[in-house]
Amino acid sequence: MSEQPVILLDHVTLLLPVRHKRRITLRRMFALPIPAQPVGGQLVGNADGAVTVAALKDFSLAVNRGERVGLIGHNGAGKSTLLRIMAGIYYPSSGACEVRGKVSTLFTSSLGMDNEATGLENIYLSGLILGLSKREIERLLPDIAAFSELGEYLRMPFRSYSSGMKTRLGFAVATSLRADVLLIDEVIGAGDRSFQHKARARLENMMGGANTLVIASHADEIIREYCNKAVWIEHGQLRASGDVQDVLNQFNESADHPSMNVS
Numbered sequence: 001m002s003e004q005p006v007i008l009l010d011h012v013t014l015l016l017p018v019r020h021k022r023r024i025t026l027r028r029m030f031a032l033p034i035p036a037q038p039v040g041g042q043l044v045g046n047a048d049g050a051v052t053v054a055a056l057k058d059f060s061l062a063v064n065r066g067e068r069v070g071l072i073g074h075n076g077a078g079k080s081t082l083l084r085i086m087a088g089i090y091y092p093s094s095g096a097c098e099v100r101g102k103v104s105t106l107f108t109s110s111l112g113m114d115n116e117a118t119g120l121e122n123i124y125l126s127g128l129i130l131g132l133s134k135r136e137i138e139r140l141l142p143d144i145a146a147f148s149e150l151g152e153y154l155r156m157p158f159r160s161y162s163s164g165m166k167t168r169l170g171f172a173v174a175t176s177l178r179a180d181v182l183l184i185d186e187v188i189g190a191g192d193r194s195f196q197h198k199a200r201a202r203l204e205n206m207m208g209g210a211n212t213l214v215i216a217s218h219a220d221e222i223i224r225e226y227c228n229k230a231v232w233i234e235h236g237q238l239r240a241s242g243d244v245q246d247v248l249n250q251f252n253e254s255a256d257h258p259s260m261n262v263s
Helices: 026-030 079-087 119-129 134-148 151-155 163-174 193-207 220-226 244-253
Strands: 007-017 042-045 051-063 068-072 094-099 103-106 181-185 212-216 229-234 237-242
Touching: 007 079, 051 079, 051 094, 051 237, 068 079, 068 220, 068 244, 079 094, 079 103, 079 181, 079 212, 103 163, 119 134, 119 151, 119 163, 134 163, 163 193, 193 220, 212 220, 220 244, 229 244, 237 244
Parallel strands: 068 212, 068 229, 103 181, 181 212
Antiparallel strands: 007 051, 007 094, 042 051, 229 237
16 A cells, blocks of 8 residues: 555635725736736636635645655746645645644745844744744754754844844744655755755755755746755646656646746
8 A cells, every 4th residue: 555645635716805995806807908928816806796716726736755846837826825724724725634753844034024023032932833842942942053053143133133044933933843844945946055054964964864855946047956756836737747857847838937046
């Protein structure tokens, strides 16, 4: 009998209502002379004519233990939404998502961080959000502090940090515990060359325990470096999945999309 997937999405749809001070209907929207663009989820009208965005639509995906999955697609395609469904932050409007094991997330460098709190205080805050006890956070604290290389800045308020410093601290916390599933949204490409080298080594160490990684990125090189499987999302739907280079080629060669390559 084959091992069950660590992450299983079964026909997941997530509908997000559009709220505006003026009533927006599909008729009103499409009366405007705006050219079509390959971004965002699908726009859906209900019986009353109100607009809803289908951030994900009938999305099914299985991720097995040890897989490193790269999510690719244009801005607004549904990559971040999919990660948040996997993390349990969003709940499907229909369908089901099942994730087995402990999950750690790194979505933005400041997610869960308090701008007025110090770096040390934010380590405790983030640890508690991840489900750690105070004793567990204290055990991990030296490793987090050493990896971040922030030194005395850990006693400074988070608002005084540069974006690179925020990324260092967020990444250090997110990767400090032995999670079964690590979900990362974009930020892996942030920081200087030295930090990226350390981040790669730290992720490799985590993956050594047959952990599972799902990462969203617009950079081909990040997907190639970290992933052994790619998933292309378009307008909230699965367009292609499989070998990293094959899926990247399909995306980049699509007549409707520009290349993902970044300098």
